[in-house]
Amino acid sequence: MSFKGIKNKLLRFKSVFVTHWISFTIKHPRYNKPYYHSEIKKMMDxxxxxxxxxxxxxxxxxxxxxxxxxxxKGKACPQCGKRYSRESMEKIASRLLPGVNYRQVVLTLPCEFRNIFYNHPQQGALYSELMSVGHACLEALIQDLLLCNTLKIASIVFIHTHGRNGSYNPHLHILLGEGGLNPETNQWLPISYLPLGRLRLKWQAHLLHFMAARIGDLNGIIKALWVKHPDGFYAHPGNGKKVPTKHYRGLLKYLIKYLASPPIGVSRISCVSDGYVSYYYQSHKSKQREYERVEAEVFIGRMVQHILPKGFQRIRYYGLQATASFKKWYEIIAMAVGDLVDGMISYVSRLxxxxxxxxxxxxxxxxxxxxxxxxxxxxxxxxxxxxxxxxxxx
Incomplete structure (x- = not known):
């Protein structure tokens, strides 16, 4: 698409906020706050x-x-999201362990928890704990599979707060190293298969125990979810892929692209007229392009509900990837897997x-x-x- 075409679509996206932002905040007072007004003004300017x-x-x-x-550099800006994604991709690539295969694991929330997360007064803290629970779940699963309860795993956790049509649907994408390190022997134990059934049950147990401890039984919702989902919650174990090479870019680009920009890119908006916005998205269910036409204020709501609290980190590093000890584990794993490299992949802090x-x-x-x-x-x-x-x- 030409720059002129991109500019026209961007202006069309912004026109929705020019016309309907004030009326939207009047109807939805949770967004009628300086933080949200500031983010929208930054995006407009x-x-x-x-x-x-x-x-x-x-x-x-x-x-x-x-x-x-x-x-x-705002959280609602479709322009700044592209650069953030590009720089984040380079940063993450520099943090991948040598000789280790990575896979993308997806962990979801049942729909009964969505309103609880959306309306929680400490939403940022709840998201943070959810990301930590996702790591703990995978670490426990791999420890069970490799019969080593001291095993440390490598995970980079991304939180996505929406589905492909922009509706609120928080879930985790986790870049998981295939295996774990026994810290007592400094031996790397590889794994190439995550059983779906055990993953689903393990995630259900970790999530429900977390929610019960954090929120309470929620009028019997947690008890009902044990019965409703005897096979566990939906999860995807992913497929292994050799990432610390030229092949990492596609996967990282997919994981990062929605972290900083609105869930519906300007190129997907086909029409703005008569108080409605029409756009398309690629459906997970049908595997085809689907179209929606919603009121402009509904569209704005789908965009701004994904503006997370100020300073919230949407990408977190756990276990062997943790910032404080990453260099130490990097060198140990390089020796353990026999894949000595000339230092870590370089990271340019700003393009x-x-x-x-x-x-x-x-x-x-x-x-x-x-x-x-x-x-x-x-x-x-x-x-x-x-x-x-x-x-x-x-």
Whole structure:
């Protein structure tokens, strides 16, 4: 899609909020708070001069000029989500263990728990504990399968709060190392198969015990869920895949793409008219493209309900992946699996604007189209500070 096409779709997405955001917050006071207003305003101003800008100019010929409007880095912004996903993918890739196969495991919540999570006054804390329970479940399962109750596993947990049509459906995607390390012998014990039946029952037990301890029996809901699901809760054990190579990108891109941007991308919106929004999504059930037409305020609700609490980390590292001890385990596992490598995969903390632009558009915007020389930064503007850098200022 051309930049013009992307811009038009982005404007159409923002027009829904321009017209209906205020009326939406009046009808739904839980979102009529400074935090949500701030996130929506950042999204509306993203890519405009309102957030500040940098100007580059070709000093060789004086003709070429390019202005970069600063991004908002907001949780509701479909523009900033692309860059966040790209950088997160590189960061996670640098944290994968050498010689270890990874698989994607999915753990879901029964529908009876969705309203409890959605309306909980400490939603962020509940999400955090859920992610930890997901790791504990898989560690207990692998310990049982490998007959070693001291085994440590490697897991990176992602929380997704929506289904493909944008409706509220919190669930976990876990990038799981296939096996575990016996810390007493420093021996890596591989595993290539997770039995679905045992996974489902193990997840049910861990989740229901957690909810009972955290929330209570909820008028008999937990007791009823034991009976209603004799085979356990829905889960997917995933398929093993050699990830610490060039093959990791597709899997990581899938896991990350919905973490920072709205669940319905601007390219999927087909029509905005008469107070309604039409869009499509790829259905899990039918395996086909399906279409929905909803009121604009319903659409806004589906977008903003996934704005998680300020500072909440949607990606967490557990066990052998834990930040505090990762380097230590990395070196031990490299020796244990016999896959010595030249250090960890490098991680570039932030992709340069010109490099990211080149990935998307196939050209460097900071090269003068008139003479081919590199442009130079000549001016910086911030809305709170005004012009604070200008090479031509006296």
């Amino acid at each position: 993203c890519g405009s001069e309102a957030l500040g800008f940098a100007t580059f100019q070709c000093l060789s010929c004086g003709k070429g000029e390019h202005t970069v409007n600063f991004s908002c 340069k604007y010109c490099d990211f632009f080149r990935e998307v558009a196939g050209r460097n915007p900071l090269v003068c189209t008139f003479c081919g020389d590199d442009m130079e930064l000549i001016r910086l503007y911030h809305p709170d500070r005004g012009v604070f850098y200008d090479i031509f200022a006296p």
